[in-house]
Amino acid sequence: MTVASPNFSDGCMIALYPPPALAQQLAVEGGLPAEELHVTVAYLGDADHVDGDVLRDAVAELAARRPFTAQLAGLARFTGGDKDVLVALVDSPDLEDLRRDTLDALHERGIEIPRGHGFTAHCSLIYLNLDEPAPLDRLDAQPIEFTALSAVHGLDRIDSPLAHPMDAVAREAFAAGWALSGGPMTRRVQVACETAVHLATEATDDPDILKATIDLGKLEGMWALLFQRRQEQQDRHTASVNALWRDLVARDGIAAMVDRLRWQLGVHEADGPDRSGIRAAALAAAKAMLAVLADLAGFTTVRIALRNAIAAGRAEGMVNAVAIAAERANRIGLDWNIAFTDAYAAMERLDELWGDAGGWLGRMVDGVADDLGRTLASGMEDGLSRDELIDAAADILTGDSDAVAFTVDWAMTTAADEGALALYQSEGVQLIDIITAGDGRVCGSCIDAETGSPWRVGDQPRMPLHPNCRCCYAADVSLAHFASWFT
Numbered sequence: 001m002t003v004a005s006p007n008f009s010d011g012c013m014i015a016l017y018p019p020p021a022l023a024q025q026l027a028v029e030g031g032l033p034a035e036e037l038h039v040t041v042a043y044l045g046d047a048d049h050v051d052g053d054v055l056r057d058a059v060a061e062l063a064a065r066r067p068f069t070a071q072l073a074g075l076a077r078f079t080g081g082d083k084d085v086l087v088a089l090v091d092s093p094d095l096e097d098l099r100r101d102t103l104d105a106l107h108e109r110g111i112e113i114p115r116g117h118g119f120t121a122h123c124s125l126i127y128l129n130l131d132e133p134a135p136l137d138r139l140d141a142q143p144i145e146f147t148a149l150s151a152v153h154g155l156d157r158i159d160s161p162l163a164h165p166m167d168a169v170a171r172e173a174f175a176a177g178w179a180l181s182g183g184p185m186t187r188r189v190q191v192a193c194e195t196a197v198h199l200a201t202e203a204t205d206d207p208d209i210l211k212a213t214i215d216l217g218k219l220e221g222m223w224a225l226l227f228q229r230r231q232e233q234q235d236r237h238t239a240s241v242n243a244l245w246r247d248l249v250a251r252d253g254i255a256a257m258v259d260r261l262r263w264q265l266g267v268h269e270a271d272g273p274d275r276s277g278i279r280a281a282a283l284a285a286a287k288a289m290l291a292v293l294a295d296l297a298g299f300t301t302v303r304i305a306l307r308n309a310i311a312a313g314r315a316e317g318m319v320n321a322v323a324i325a326a327e328r329a330n331r332i333g334l335d336w337n338i339a340f341t342d343a344y345a346a347m348e349r350l351d352e353l354w355g356d357a358g359g360w361l362g363r364m365v366d367g368v369a370d371d372l373g374r375t376l377a378s379g380m381e382d383g384l385s386r387d388e389l390i391d392a393a394a395d396i397l398t399g400d401s402d403a404v405a406f407t408v409d410w411a412m413t414t415a416a417d418e419g420a421l422a423l424y425q426s427e428g429v430q431l432i433d434i435i436t437a438g439d440g441r442v443c444g445s446c447i448d449a450e451t452g453s454p455w456r457v458g459d460q461p462r463m464p465l466h467p468n469c470r471c472c473y474a475a476d477v478s479l480a481h482f483a484s485w486f487t
Contacts (some may be wrong), residue, residue: 317419
């Protein structure tokens with residue numbers, strides 16, 4: 001049967017305790033209670049032989065480091081004593097570093113640890129009789145996070161949170177920079193803060209590290225504002241194009257299309273469809289109906305709305321380019337609204353926007369036709385009635401179309417990148433960076449483009465690299481040419 005664990009209440013040690021939830025998960029029936037599970041960094045023997053204040057002082061010094069995550073690396077059974085011990089093995093280079101620093105700190109204070117055993121990082125789970133089977137035969141690998149270092153002296157335990165001395169200072173510096181930017185708090189900003197703090201703690205001897213951290217905060221805050229503004233523009237123009245598109249389509253036109261398709265496939269009320277060629281026929285019917293829309297007066301209004309969306313995208317890209325340059329030059333006071341109004345006004349003279357709008361409108365029609373064709377084909381194959389087919393087609397044509405939203409988003413993102421690139425070229429920029437958005441849409445191609453920066457203008461990848469891409473061009477420009485944009 002399982003035997004009681006030894007009584008170490010009169011000993012002392014420096015140890016790491018797992019999070020309570022993980023400790024509960026690791027605890028086994030008849031073994032050590034969850035609250036007593038720990039990883040011993042250094043066992044010092046009898047508490048009467050070690051000054052508790054000196055021990056706690058050493059732990060406070062050792063805790064001046066970042067929290068770290070180790071790995072539970074399976075089970076082991078320690079033998080050779082009066083009892084066997086089933087342990088969870090713990091693996092981490094940070095734990096090795098902590099062990100080394102702990103021995104140094106203790107030695108400096110005249111504390112020597114017993115040398116009866118080497119160091120194998122582990123968490124004891126249960127003590128067993130020599131011939132007793134283990135209650136576990138496998139432990140899955142999983143991370144174990146340590147956020148505090150504990151000084152245990154007899155029954156007294158003091159936890160010192162792990163925190164690098166630079167950590168709080170760097171966080172304040174980043175937050176100060178972010179606040180100066182006026183940008184919103186986003187997940188990207190939070191991730192960037194953690195990265196900036198990590199870099200600061202790695203370069204504590206650099207006298208300029210806090211200034212650089214402030215600058216990173218300003219830049220990330222500006223990026224958050226940049227992407228927020230861009231999303232607001234895209235949402236507004238998507239809603240406008242969608243509303244105009246819905247007004248184009250009449251229900252009687254949808255009914256006529258469905259009737260032609262059903263007649264073409266030989267569908268009768270009591271009979272199923274002739275399934276041969278359903279998908280091809282449905283796509284052809286969808287394209288034929290949408291082709292009719294091109295002759296309607298409302299079609300021109302959709303093209304105008306797309307042209308306005310593209311113009312807004314280009315203007316936003318120009319303003320973004322100047323905003324990025326201003327952040328790089330530590331210039332504050334950009335009035336986004338004045339800048340955007342000025343940049344948008346310049347778009348009125350660009351006749352090429354009409355050609356762009358026509359091209360994107362063609363893509364949008366093709367996208368809607370594909371969605372409509374698939375819906376009609378699926379409905380025919382599922383045996384939907386005439387009225388059910390009309391309702392399904394109406395949902396595609398008169399609802400908020402995914403194809404319309406996709407096209408407007410892609411068109412405006414492309415226009416924003418083209419607007420930024422055009423501004424850089426007009427300013428004689430020779431080298432240009434690509435900066436990823438730092439969100440879930442960053443792909444390998446985006447990362448490669450960012451890693452390859454700086455690019456010679458003309459040789460850089462054409463942005464966006466894919467639909468929904470939020471990566472941007474960035475370069476330095478003379479802000480004197482845009483003085484009217486600053487307050």
